[in-house]
Amino acid sequence: MKRDTIFALSSGRPPAAISIIRVSGSAAHDAGARLAGKLPPPRSAAVRQLRSPASGEHLDDALILRFDAPVSSTGEDVVELHCHGGRAVVDAVLGALGEFEALRPANPGEFTRRAFEHGRIDLTEAEGLADLIEAETESQRKAAIGVAEGGLRRKVATWRDRLLALSAEAERAIDYVDEGDAEAAQLSSDCAALASELGEWLALPRVEPLKDGVRVVVAGPPNAGKSSLINAIAGEEKAIVTPVAGTTRDQIEVPLALSGVPILFTDTAGIREATDEVESIGIDRARKASAASDILLWLGEAPESPKHGTIVLIHSKADLADRADAPPGSIAVSALTGQGITDLLERVRMEALRMLPRADAIALNRRQANLIAEAEAALGRAAESNDPVLIAEDLRLARTAFDRLTGRAGVEDVLDALFGRFCLGK
Numbered sequence: 001m002k003r004d005t006i007f008a009l010s011s012g013r014p015p016a017a018i019s020i021i022r023v024s025g026s027a028a029h030d031a032g033a034r035l036a037g038k039l040p041p042p043r044s045a046a047v048r049q050l051r052s053p054a055s056g057e058h059l060d061d062a063l064i065l066r067f068d069a070p071v072s073s074t075g076e077d078v079v080e081l082h083c084h085g086g087r088a089v090v091d092a093v094l095g096a097l098g099e100f101e102a103l104r105p106a107n108p109g110e111f112t113r114r115a116f117e118h119g120r121i122d123l124t125e126a127e128g129l130a131d132l133i134e135a136e137t138e139s140q141r142k143a144a145i146g147v148a149e150g151g152l153r154r155k156v157a158t159w160r161d162r163l164l165a166l167s168a169e170a171e172r173a174i175d176y177v178d179e180g181d182a183e184a185a186q187l188s189s190d191c192a193a194l195a196s197e198l199g200e201w202l203a204l205p206r207v208e209p210l211k212d213g214v215r216v217v218v219a220g221p222p223n224a225g226k227s228s229l230i231n232a233i234a235g236e237e238k239a240i241v242t243p244v245a246g247t248t249r250d251q252i253e254v255p256l257a258l259s260g261v262p263i264l265f266t267d268t269a270g271i272r273e274a275t276d277e278v279e280s281i282g283i284d285r286a287r288k289a290s291a292a293s294d295i296l297l298w299l300g301e302a303p304e305s306p307k308h309g310t311i312v313l314i315h316s317k318a319d320l321a322d323r324a325d326a327p328p329g330s331i332a333v334s335a336l337t338g339q340g341i342t343d344l345l346e347r348v349r350m351e352a353l354r355m356l357p358r359a360d361a362i363a364l365n366r367r368q369a370n371l372i373a374e375a376e377a378a379l380g381r382a383a384e385s386n387d388p389v390l391i392a393e394d395l396r397l398a399r400t401a402f403d404r405l406t407g408r409a410g411v412e413d414v415l416d417a418l419f420g421r422f423c424l425g426k
């Protein structure tokens with residue numbers, strides 16, 4: 001028999017006041033009844049003695065809840081046991097469950113995966129749940145809860161409905177080639193309108209800076225004082241400082257919260273024509289980090305290559321007599337005296353704040369944004385085309401992108417990675 005009914009401790013590590021053990025699958029009710037006697041009616045609770053089905057030994061007194069498929073968290077029959085949270089109690093109950101032929105311990109994330117596979121949640125909600133469980137700050141929690149409770153799923157459903165209507169229009173145009181120009185123009189403008197709505201969503205702040213911190217990269221020529229500045233910001237000696245140009249090679253990352261705004265500062269190698277191989281690898285990385293930064297703190301004159309995003313020019317070593325005059329538009333700082341550091345951090349905080357999602361907003365992650373960008377591109381092509389066959393094909397591509405977004409189609413590759421993020425028992 002397939003051991004497709006799973007169980008796990010779903011609450012935190014014992015000892016605790018109460019531990020919650022969940023059982024999900026076709027054998028859950030049978031196992032629950034053999035452990036606890038008669039189960040309560042669906043979606044209600046009862047207090048029962050738990051007894052070992054093998055020996056009849058009294059294991060614990062527990063609160064039992066019963067849910068019937070398909071209206072349960074996993075979409076399957078579920079039993080929840082709220083036991084006393086001692087280590088030995090939990091071990092004894094888990095041991096008793098393991099004795100059932102049809103039951104096996106769950107893998108991490110397996111309850112949530114089943115909820116997804118049974119259509120109780122879509123992929124965006126599963127991603128939101130993973131973010132919610134991992135959330136460490138209030139703003140991370142706020143961003144995750146909206147997605148976890150279906151905010152993005154509902155949005156995508158409305159886009160998909162509009163897309164289906166457009167597809168029907170395009171199919172009709174294929175069948176009746178002599179359709180009027182007015183209909184064709186309407187179809188084009190409807191495609192363009194949906195594309196531009198997707199574009200507006202893509203322009204909104206994303207979830208990554210909230211989770212990983214806004215990436216603030218300190219870069220500039222050698223000996224400009226980059227590592228000294230990082231140390232002054234961190235308040236400790238994170239990076240090596242010497243008078244030798246080319247000291248820093250490896251990137252040094254300093255995560256910091258500026259009044260609740262998460263920032264990841266990165267110190268980089270001074271950028272110049274490298275004199276040795278190790279340094280040139282460091283410089284290569286510095287260039288890449290600068291290009292990928294959200295905010296670039298450039299210690300020097302204008303940075304070597306233009307960059308998208310925000311650049312803040314820093315006039316370092318402002319304590320030195322020959323460095324008294326800062327060029328206009330730059331912030332004068334001294335790592336030595338601390339001059340300008342507070343102003344600099346306030347500027348960084350203000351810039352970073354604009355890159356974070358608003359508290360009540362639905363923020364896209366990279367995977368979701370890439371798929372919405374695919375749909376936007378396909379709709380853009382459809383809006384430009386006069387050939388109904390090509391339009392229909394682009395609309396089909398847009399729909400595939402939406403279906404991968406919500407997990408209706410073509411997502412096997414992301415499932416293991418996503419559900420692997422969950423802890424055991426979730």
Ligand SMILES: Nc1nc2c(ncn2[C@@H]2O[C@H](COP(=O)(O)OP(=O)(O)OP(=O)(O)O)[C@@H](O)[C@H]2O)c(=O)[nH]1
Nearest residue numbers: 222223224225226227228243246247248270335336
């Ligand atoms: N007077 C003064 N000296 C500074 C200041 N900041 C750094 N220095 C000195 O400048 C030299 C270079 O400082 P670093 O912080 O190593 O400069 P860097 O830009 O990280 O250098 P590389 O990693 O080699 O590219 C050291 O001798 C520092 O003591 C400052 O604010 N005032």
Ligand SMILES: [K+]
Nearest residue numbers: 223242244247
């Ligand atoms: K140096």
Ligand SMILES: [Mg+2]
Nearest residue numbers: 226227247248
């Ligand atoms: Mg350095």
